[in-house]
Amino acid sequence: MSKIFSESAGASGLDLRGEALGAARAGRPGVIVRVDGTLADAGVLGAEELERRLLELGFVEGARVEIIHQGLFGADPIAVKLDDMRVALRRREARAIEVKFD
Secondary structure: OHHHHHHHHHHOOOOOOOEEHHHOOOOOOEEEEEEOHHHOOOOOOOHHHHHHHHHHHOOOOOOEEEEEEEOOOOOOOEEEEEOOEEEEEOHHHHOOEEEEEO
16 A cells, blocks of 8 residues: 555655654654555564554544653653544554655
């Protein structure tokens, strides 16, 4: 699904390269351009299951995101504002979400 979106947008001349949400600092708003479980360390879940769970939570292409808080030790986990809700994620899981920051 994300591959088709990226290819069609790439053909239209849009720049959809972003950076991993898991590598971002707090306070940078942006838009999700891709969710791909193979980009992250999925751990026991596996890449497909991680991607499915993120999509079910609402991490879909076009959604607005912003890291609003991070843990004290190692900056993990992170609290993410996702459109009008708040979700907590481990940074290793958030690396599966590619974001184009404003």
